[in-house]
Amino acid sequence: MTAPTEARRVVFHVDLDAFFVAVERVLDPSLHGKPVVVGGSPDGRGVVAAASYEARAFGVRSAMPMARAVRLCPQLVRVRGSRDAYRRASRAVFGLLRELTPRLQKVSIDEAYLDLSGQPLVAGRAFDTALRLQQQVRERFRLDLSVGVASNRLVAKVASGASKPVGVLEVLPGQEQRFLAPLPIRKLPGIGPATAERLHGLRIQTLGALVDADPRRLEAHLGRDVEGLQMRARGIDTSPVRPAQPDALPKSISHETTFPVDRSKLSYLEKRLAELLHATASRLREREAVARTVSIKLRLTDFTTLTRDRTLPHPGREDADFLPTARQLLEDLLDGRTPIRLLGVKLAGIERGAWQPALFEEAKPARTSD
């Protein structure tokens, strides 16, 4: 007998441990036991994308400049990394997890939520099911993962983080607020460096303190969605686990690059702009999609970041549909003297690739895929 309205939700947050490094170790077992990072180019401007726990023991962290990581840990082993291998490994692992339930939402290359509400569980216990899953992935793929088990996504996510590495942590229904209260505010998804800084200014360090804070005082300093923030700090979250639509299109596609040294010459920047645009539009075409908005991004030496976008009268898909606009946006921002650190291109307003064949187009045979 199943209750017609089963209120109790069971949500897993599954998170692969040091994922890029773990995949590299499968490919090259000699990397085991060593401080390893996967990360950017060795040109001095790269950053750490993933660090092994041995490297973390030296203070090496994700997003840390590679130069600094090497200073902290001179024997650091650096691996360039291959997105493609990670994508394949990710697909394999989550394919296995999908056998447990199709109600699986992949949220990044190494993370997914599973909704096991009303599912049969190992020994009737969610915790044992999580352990089993962890064990299966280790046997099949030699990859470690951590699982947070809770009555909602938010708490499951915090729990998996707290259990890392190779952990399983279940927060029982009713215990959500108690579990979160002692944690630093940064542990709550949605509180990043900027919000944390403002809260610290109000002497709020823990999620318990955030729950207890006067909402009007918070409003004055944060401005936005304070009510939702406090609800989340109490562990309340009703967002559903939503399996991705197989045919879903991304909202935007972008590429950006940081130059080995800052560059100011227009000719150089336009060349790179065309390359970035080509890479971006190629991916758009792979998806058989079109885009309406083209956007460029510049970062100056002092890290000032500027973006400019323009929406086209008609959606496009070829490089040539976007390049003049992208070039115009770039030229409007440049004086040929300002050194530029980073250049980026983004296409947005993406839709299925139904487009009007140009009325007077010659030579190129009109494609007829719709």
Next chain:
DNA sequence: GACTATGCGTGTCCGT
């Protein structure tokens, strides 16, 4: 939490 430094890609929200 600052810093000899600070990548890449995607998404959301806010103010105008």
Next chain:
DNA sequence: ACGGACACGC
């Protein structure tokens, strides 16, 4: 529609 800030993952 646009520009920026912020957040998140690795």
